[in-house]
Amino acid sequence: MFTDQGKAMETVVTDSPERAAEFIRRGGLAAFPTETVYGLGAGIFDEKAVAGVFRAKSRPADNPLIAHVSDPRQIRSVASRITDPATKFIDAFFPGPLTVILPKSEDVPSIATAGLDTIGVRMPDCRIALEFIGFAKTPVVAPSANISGRPSPTTWKAVLEDLDGRIDCILRGDATRVGLESTVVDCSGIKPTVLRAGGISVEELIKIVPETRMATNGSARVRSPGSMHTHYTPSARVVLIAYPSELERCRAAGFIGLDIPGAEPELAQVCGSVEEYAFHLFDFFRKCDRRGIKTIYCQQVDETGLGVALMDRLRRAAAAS
Numbered sequence: 001m002f003t004d005q006g007k008a009m010e011t012v013v014t015d016s017p018e019r020a021a022e023f024i025r026r027g028g029l030a031a032f033p034t035e036t037v038y039g040l041g042a043g044i045f046d047e048k049a050v051a052g053v054f055r056a057k058s059r060p061a062d063n064p065l066i067a068h069v070s071d072p073r074q075i076r077s078v079a080s081r082i083t084d085p086a087t088k089f090i091d092a093f094f095p096g097p098l099t100v101i102l103p104k105s106e107d108v109p110s111i112a113t114a115g116l117d118t119i120g121v122r123m124p125d126c127r128i129a130l131e132f133i134g135f136a137k138t139p140v141v142a143p144s145a146n147i148s149g150r151p152s153p154t155t156w157k158a159v160l161e162d163l164d165g166r167i168d169c170i171l172r173g174d175a176t177r178v179g180l181e182s183t184v185v186d187c188s189g190i191k192p193t194v195l196r197a198g199g200i201s202v203e204e205l206i207k208i209v210p211e212t213r214m215a216t217n218g219s220a221r222v223r224s225p226g227s228m229h230t231h232y233t234p235s236a237r238v239v240l241i242a243y244p245s246e247l248e249r250c251r252a253a254g255f256i257g258l259d260i261p262g263a264e265p266e267l268a269q270v271c272g273s274v275e276e277y278a279f280h281l282f283d284f285f286r287k288c289d290r291r292g293i294k295t296i297y298c299q300q301v302d303e304t305g306l307g308v309a310l311m312d313r314l315r316r317a318a319a320a321s
């Protein structure tokens, strides 16, 4: 965001949740860590601040934002009704990497939900995020704190790289534990529908509400406008591979995956598990971009547990590049 004089604004970096929350209370924008990725926060009832979030990220206006709460009791201030499946998911997974979609309260400005009559709500499993939202004294809308289309930020430095001079504040925390965004499950209808795979697996959701299903591609597109837009893309070309041992030439390339590649890449991240892979992925994309790497080879993983979300991000990154 820019000041009235057209100059970039100063972005304050702080370790204090209270100081960062003060910017929210004054109508500003503050990025903060969660367990999934860093978010770019604004007070949900402050229409001007919410508009500022879209501007700072160059986010298309048709992509709705998620409301973040520090206490499940705050959900009532943003949702008009908490449906039965949502209650079950909230009891089982809040705080945690799950967003439930509910009918929206009239008090929430429609710009926050891109005109939809539903709203996504989540309570992050991250102490510093909960303190920040608590001090803000309001639910906080927050998309991932990247320029739209870029890989989501998993470190405060990645936020600075994208948004320095465009937002008021960055609350500095550790690298985010999960590294991929929350699972988004629509609980506004009869059967819960997963619109975005994420930190809570579909298997875990089905254990709580057996009727839960994955959205088909078309329906996710209609119900979750965000899924239509380009995402998670480094500047480098992303190529998915099954067997890294068969890589013969990958000089001047990057590699990330679970097995050791056959050829020696310029930059490699061999991960011990799917969880570790998810943790490193977006940061690795950014590292490759900084090094000017042209191609990133990414090993495919089995689509179970967190592997579903990881493959979703890898496919989108590959499709967009």
Ligand code: TXA
Binding pocket: 034, 036, 037, 038, 039, 040, 063, 064, 065, 066, 099, 101, 113, 116, 118, 119, 120, 122, 142, 143, 144, 145, 180, 181, 182, 183, 184, 195, 196, 223, 224, 225, 226, 227
């Ligand atoms: O882990 C996360 O969810 C992170 C952290 C910061 O909490 N946030 C995040 O926000 O990933 P964002 O804006 O990058 O992605 C939100 C996704 C989008 O795909 C959006 O379309 C979908 O959630 N979404 C939000 N509200 C919705 C609604 N009312 N109906 C359907 N989809 C919704």
Ligand code: MG
Binding pocket: 143, 144, 152
């Ligand atoms: Mg995002």
